[in-house]
Amino acid sequence: MRPPTPTTAPLAGLRVVEATSFVAGPLAGMTLAQMGASVLRIDPVEGAVDGGRWPLDRSGRSLFWAGLNKGVRSVALDLRHAEGQELATALVTAPGDGAGLFVDNTIGRPYFDHDLLRSRRDDLVHVHIQGYADGRAAMDYAVNPRYGVPMLTRHADLDRPVNHVLPAWDIATGLLAISGLLAGLHRRATDGSGSRIDLALADVAAAHVAHLGWLAETEEHGHDRPRLGNHMYGAFGVDFRCSDARRVIAVAITRQQWRDLVRVTGTEEVFKVLETAHDVDLDEEGARFEYRALIEAVLAPWFARRTAAEVLRATAGTRVMVGEYRTPREVVEAYRRGEESAVLVDATAEGRPPMVTATSPLRWDGRYPETSAAPRFGADTEWALSGVLGLSDREIGSLVGRGLAGPHPPTTYHPTARRSVS
Amino acid sequence: MRPPTPTTAPLAGLRVVEATSFVAGPLAGMTLAQMGASVLRIDPVEGAVDGGRWPLDRSGRSLFWAGLNKGVRSVALDLRHAEGQELATALVTAPGDGAGLFVDNTIGRPYFDHDLLRSRRDDLVHVHIQGYADGRAAMDYAVNPRYGVPMLTRHADLDRPVNHVLPAWDIATGLLAISGLLAGLHRRATDGSGSRIDLALADVAAAHVAHLGWLAETEEHGHDRPRLGNHMYGAFGVDFRCSDARRVIAVAITRQQWRDLVRVTGTEEVFKVLETAHDVDLDEEGARFEYRALIEAVLAPWFARRTAAEVLRATAGTRVMVGEYRTPREVVEAYRRGEESAVLVDATAEGRPPMVTATSPLRWDGRYPETSAAPRFGADTEWALSGVLGLSDREIGSLVGRGLAGPHPPTTYHPTARRSVS
Numbered sequence: 107m108r109p110p111t112p113t114t115a116p117l118a119g120l121r122v123v124e125a126t127s128f129v130a131g132p133l134a135g136m137t138l139a140q141m142g143a144s145v146l147r148i149d150p151v152e153g154a155v156d157g158g159r160w161p162l163d164r165s166g167r168s169l170f171w172a173g174l175n176k177g178v179r180s181v182a183l184d185l186r187h188a189e190g191q192e193l194a195t196a197l198v199t200a201p202g203d204g205a206g207l208f209v210d211n212t213i214g215r216p217y218f219d220h221d222l223l224r225s226r227r228d229d230l231v232h233v234h235i236q237g238y239a240d241g242r243a244a245m246d247y248a249v250n251p252r253y254g255v256p257m258l259t260r261h262a263d264l265d266r267p268v269n270h271v272l273p274a275w276d277i278a279t280g281l282l283a284i285s286g287l288l289a290g291l292h293r294r295a296t297d298g299s300g301s302r303i304d305l306a307l308a309d310v311a312a313a314h315v316a317h318l319g320w321l322a323e324t325e326e327h328g329h330d331r332p333r334l335g336n337h338m339y340g341a342f343g344v345d346f347r348c349s350d351a352r353r354v355i356a357v358a359i360t361r362q363q364w365r366d367l368v369r370v371t372g373t374e375e376v377f378k379v380l381e382t383a384h385d386v387d388l389d390e391e392g393a394r395f396e397y398r399a400l401i402e403a404v405l406a407p408w409f410a411r412r413t414a415a416e417v418l419r420a421t422a423g424t425r426v427m428v429g430e431y432r433t434p435r436e437v438v439e440a441y442r443r444g445e446e447s448a449v450l451v452d453a454t455a456e457g458r459p460p461m462v463t464a465t466s467p468l469r470w471d472g473r474y475p476e477t478s479a480a481p482r483f484g485a486d487t488e489w490a491l492s493g494v495l496g497l498s499d500r501e502i503g504s505l506v507g508r509g510l511a512g513p514h515p516p517t518t519y520h521p522t523a524r525r526s527v528s
Numbered sequence: 529m530r531p532p533t534p535t536t537a538p539l540a541g542l543r544v545v546e547a548t549s550f551v552a553g554p555l556a557g558m559t560l561a562q563m564g565a566s567v568l569r570i571d572p573v574e575g576a577v578d579g580g581r582w583p584l585d586r587s588g589r590s591l592f593w594a595g596l597n598k599g600v601r602s603v604a605l606d607l608r609h610a611e612g613q614e615l616a617t618a619l620v621t622a623p624g625d626g627a628g629l630f631v632d633n634t635i636g637r638p639y640f641d642h643d644l645l646r647s648r649r650d651d652l653v654h655v656h657i658q659g660y661a662d663g664r665a666a667m668d669y670a671v672n673p674r675y676g677v678p679m680l681t682r683h684a685d686l687d688r689p690v691n692h693v694l695p696a697w698d699i700a701t702g703l704l705a706i707s708g709l710l711a712g713l714h715r716r717a718t719d720g721s722g723s724r725i726d727l728a729l730a731d732v733a734a735a736h737v738a739h740l741g742w743l744a745e746t747e748e749h750g751h752d753r754p755r756l757g758n759h760m761y762g763a764f765g766v767d768f769r770c771s772d773a774r775r776v777i778a779v780a781i782t783r784q785q786w787r788d789l790v791r792v793t794g795t796e797e798v799f800k801v802l803e804t805a806h807d808v809d810l811d812e813e814g815a816r817f818e819y820r821a822l823i824e825a826v827l828a829p830w831f832a833r834r835t836a837a838e839v840l841r842a843t844a845g846t847r848v849m850v851g852e853y854r855t856p857r858e859v860v861e862a863y864r865r866g867e868e869s870a871v872l873v874d875a876t877a878e879g880r881p882p883m884v885t886a887t888s889p890l891r892w893d894g895r896y897p898e899t900s901a902a903p904r905f906g907a908d909t910e911w912a913l914s915g916v917l918g919l920s921d922r923e924i925g926s927l928v929g930r931g932l933a934g935p936h937p938p939t940t941y942h943p944t945a946r947r948s949v950s
Contacts, residue, residue, distance in 0.1 A: 340582025
């Protein structure tokens with residue numbers, strides 16, 4: 107009864123319903139699907155609010171939507187109408203051991219109210235993603251500035267904070283939503299209980315900044331940490347310009363990484379003399395941070411005399427952490443040359459050539475899971491009404507005929523084709 | 529048998545062993561502990577490699593370590609010695625329904641080899657966190673440049689890429705490790721199987737950049753997206769300087785957000801005329817992106833005539849997303865004034881005043897979980913040897929006496945007190 111190599115995906119047999127949009131919720135749903143769950147996304151018949159989110163392909167279809175909804179089933183219902191709302195509630199609370207799992211980020215939709223849903227399925231495990239914990243809406247780009255990140259992401263002499271481009275809190279919120287859902291499922295398997303789990307994007311930002319010690323630090327010392335430009339904090343790490351104008355970052359957090367960096371660059375004697383002259387022990391990570399400008403200056407000529415490729419070759423097999431700065435285009439070129447991790451894959455999408463995207467980075471028994479494409483918007487509506495709710499062909503025909511189920515217009519998810527990226 | 533309000537934490541009864549350091553693994557362990565699991569972290573007797581990671585408090589203790597190990601038990605073993613290695617393996621593979629859960633990020637430690645561990649407990653669920661999927665080490669700061677983020681985090685006229693300060697991929701990796709562990713636990717409850725789950729930091733970066741459509745976009749259009757400075761991509765969002773020299777970001781992704789932004793700033797007539805003059809419909813998010821410079825210029829005077837507080841008051845209750853730029857110090861000040869989310873809390877730490885940190889952002893039945901402090905390094909070694917492995921006082925005495933268990937030196941985790949932040 108204990109197969110050493112399981113033949114089923116870890117979440118096979120589970121059915122998750124999501125009513126979410128943008129990054130966090132869809133990422134949660136897609137990641138659950140990549141672990142084998144059947145995931146069903148509900149949207150309004152008139153289109154998903156993120157169905158046209160940039161980046162777009164040349165015909166105006168959203169690559170964002172195609173990337174974040176892979177392997178998920180798309181159900182479109184008229185959520186302004188009581189009958190459509192009842193179908194949505196019924197999908198969320200449908201019976202079945204592996205069902206009764208719900209992720210939403212909706213505001214002001216009474217048919218997705220937790221207590222109502224629990225009155226129809228008392229063991230529902232429901233993760234409700236919010237902006238702020240008090241229920242107000244928020245988005246990553248508006249939350250990130252509130253927790254100090256752009257104020258630290260800049261050079262000391264730059265007046266304006268620098269927004270980073272990655273929606274990091276959205277990603278963290280989506281992944282944490284999965285943890286909550288699976289923890290609630292575990293408890294349900296133990297004692298049969300349902301769970302109400304709330305998770306606010308702003309709380310995710312606040313909590314992780316606090317976990318990292320950023321808040322305790324400023325209170326402890328009475329002032330904010332210095333703005334560091336491209337230097338990392340608390341150890342040595344900064345970017346260097348190579349002879350071919352490419353840049354690499356070199357990082358030495360541990361003592362071993364530092365010693366290898368000094369050895370590889372042939373600067374042992376230099377740093378020995380400097381340590382004596384300044385009475386400092388650069389084997390300590392904090393000392394390397396305090397002397398970062400000097401270390402950078404000593405190492406820079408070594409990088410400046412080598413191409414990035416030569417630097418990578420010289421540091422390969424050492425403990426120095428080196429990373430080359432690449433644009434997304436250079437990542438794709440490396441992928442097409444077969445030099446990237448197998449987590450990157452091509453996925454076909456209906457009506458267009460395959461696009462480069464990714465499977466789940468979680469490898470099970472050494473293998474990345476297969477990747478499906480994102481569905482056409484609303485494509486699985488009839489499947490859900492029939493397969494999950496057990497409606498008859500006649501009932502489904504009536505719903506579709508009256509416009510209560512299925513996309514409007516029926517086959518596109520992006521209402522207007524747009525021009526190329528400017 | 530279905531308590532409407534469960535009285536136990538969702539992961540109560542589970543025991544997780546972690547052999548990790550820095551951000552990803554400890555964040556996974558701590559988050560599991562915050563959901564009720566008993567989490568036991570194993571480190572070498574001579575100290576955790578991240579035990580002195582900055583930020584530090586004034587007495588040189590690591591606020592990083594204190595922030596990322598809250599509620600986890602600390603076990604110190606001599607891992608260079610066969611007897612210490614055997615204790616570590618025994619802790620990982622100890623019997624019990626809720627045990628047999630392991631997260632590690634070690635390299636080259638044969639006693640944590642997956643096949644060896646599975647030979648001792650065949651239903652072990654083991655998440656192995658890596659740098660690269662081929663086993664090479666990596667860290668967030670060295671991986672992030674490889675996947676395009678710092679190349680896009682900058683103004684178009686800035687030659688040098690800009691590193692963002694947040695270890696976003698570390699955070700994502702830690703949270704995804706939890707998803708893998710709980711998915712493996714679910715499968716084990718279903719069919720009794722163990723799981724080998726590998727998760728590489730570099731794959732997490734590659735996959736999420738690909739999920740967001742960044743890679744497909746550049747291949748589709750044959751060039752990288754423009755570098756945007758502080759503008760968000762694909763819709764309208766940028767920072768504005770207020771009359772008190774504070775900055776706020778204003779974001780309008782959806783049509784409703786845009787219309788509220790125009791209404792609140794009294795610019796309806798201006799944009800109506802501009803839309804006619806330029807033959808553009810700014811209700812489309814992509815058009816707002818293409819005309820971002822013009823929109824910014826039209827709106828700027830409204831912000832420049834108001835303080836940040838006045839901007840926040842004027843936009844409260846509307847759908848416009850506004851966020852004020854704050855430093856970590858300003859976040860703490862707001863927390864001390866009682867204005868921050870209850871996810872931020874004070875936690876006591878042995879031998880020093882309480883520090884501001886955070887509990888889990890996952891709220892269960894409307895409540896944030898309680899937070900414990902991080903343990904003293906090695907403080908739970910004897911508890912683990914006795915409570916988990918069932919060793920006698922005499923056996924434990926011998927192990928401690930021979931230096932094979934328990935911290936060296938016995939009561940500190942940071943070997944040398946250091947000066948304040950420079």
